[in-house]
Amino acid sequence: MKVKKDEVFIMIRRIIEIDQKKCNGCGLCASACHEGAIGMVDGKAALLKDDYCDGLGDCLPACPTGAISFVEREAAAYDEAAVQVHMAARKAKQVLEANAAANTSARSEAKPATPAFGGCPGSMSRFLKRPDTAASHASSAATSTGGPGSAASAITHENFSESAACDHSENTPISALSNWPVQIKLAPIRAPYFDGAKLLVAADCTAYAYSRFHQDFIHGKITLIGCPKLDSIDYSEKLTEIIRSNDIKSVTVVRMEVPCCGGIEQAVKNALQASGKFIPWQVTTISIDGRILD
Secondary structure, eight states: EEEEETEEEEEEEHHHHHTTTTTOOOOHHHHTTTTTTTEETTTEEEEEGGGGSSEEEEEETOOOSOOEEEEEEEEEOOOHHHHHHHHHHHHHHHHHHHHHHHHHHHHHHOOOOSOOSSGGGGGGGGOBBBBBSSHHHHHHHHOSSSTTTOSSOOBBBOOOHHHTTTEEEEEOOOOOOOOOOOOOTTOOOOOOOGGTTTEEEETHHHHHHHHTIIIIITTTSSEEEEOHHHOOOOTHHHHHHHHHSSSOOEEEEEEEEGGGGHHHHHHHHHHHHHHHHOEEEEEEEEEETTTTOO
8 A cells, every 4th residue: 555645655565775784885786776875875775765776686696695585564655756766877978088088098199298187196008018227217207298107108018927927036027017007996988008909807806815816817807996895886887988988899897706806807797798799708706815716
């Protein structure tokens, strides 16, 4: 039975309930909810509005900790029209953010010698080139513009080798990183290094846990990193735009074995599906003691 209260129909119905103690903040449920009923609030999943939840439970299988369950309680009736308005507003926000990122990228590409940008100078996109000698390093530093960490550039490791990076002698190990920034949140959607790239999307902790990360994963790829638990956002939308807007050749996901790390894998999966492209991809899981798990 429906009862109308303050222009909203209230009824006893099935609706989800999220146990905040069990929630690890991975964000998988928010990605799985097609109605946008679940959002991340202070690092935890939360039901945003009762009338957004249709009670079908698409979010339940996505939760790795069993924090979501069904309950029967008094709640606002599911409002499909309200959901459509909500999703349209969210989509419009995504488009505005994507356009803003694209405009920023276009401005930086139009004026490479004197890039104009705001915020942290270190977040400016760039290719990074690492010459082999100290003199070349000095020359490169002297010719960069816009202050430390500000110029758009690409990194090319002309003499990178797996043995050199693991050399424990007096030789300095060589980084395999070939792009900047690496944070998913900071990377521009249409950075030039995405053209023809083999994309690596890695959880923050993987490079610390796995000792050969540069040789086995970063080398030869464009790297993006993130932590869905700490960032409390869904990377799906940003990754979708990156994949859709660029000629990405392949995607490699490297995640940790912990449940909350499933968010980054799910984000890539969602992005590949939403992009409409058929791109080969694979997932590698790292154990907390630094082993590759099957």
